[in-house]
């Protein structure tokens with residue numbers, strides 16, 4: 603299977619589904635990572651242009667640790683992600699046609715800030731448009747309307763998973779990949795007093811508690827026609 607994970611900011615996929623992506627990769631599936639926003643606003647001291655470059659490198663390193671075959675950035679500025687912007691939609695439609703995913707993972711529609719909500723809508727719309735032959739992008743051909751899974755919200759607030767993935771064997775890889783985002787982890791620790799590694803591990807432990815394993819990630823399937831399947835598409 604080909605897996606496409608579309609996250610908003612550079613560290614969001616590690617937070618929401620890093621353990622699952624590592625499992626897909628270990629089990630021989632082809633994992634592609636797409637980041638929509640470049641993370642240029644995620645600091646109070648480092649200026650946006652420099653931060654954009656730092657976070658691109660952090661994202662690349664994290665992607666290698668997770669076992670992704672590629673990390674693609676749509677390079678929108680933070681707080682400017684817009685699900686109706688044609689340029690962004692076209693880039694994502696083209697990526698979907700190139701990757702030909704069997705499953706897509708992204709943010710749920712009710713996540714905590716606008717960029718995340720926009721990405722959720724962007725993925726839902728682009729993954730439909732990718733199936734329409736007369737919607738032209740550089741990559742020829744179309745893709746099927748792909749099954750879509752929503753990953754957890756930040757801190758798991760207002761998110762009831764319908765499926766779980768046991769990440770007990772990959773949780774340390776998830777944490778190492780998250781730790782690649784040093785500009786965020788260190789900044790939150792030094793300026794906000796938040797141990798974000800512990801924050802994310804706590805959510806994974808809580809999701810594990812719910813489904814009877816040590817660590818888990820929770821997902822909810824997007825239940826619209828024709829995205830449903832008789833197959834388990836998340837790692838079993």
Ligand SMILES: [Zn+2]
Pocket residue numbers: 610611614718
């Ligand atoms: Zn984010």
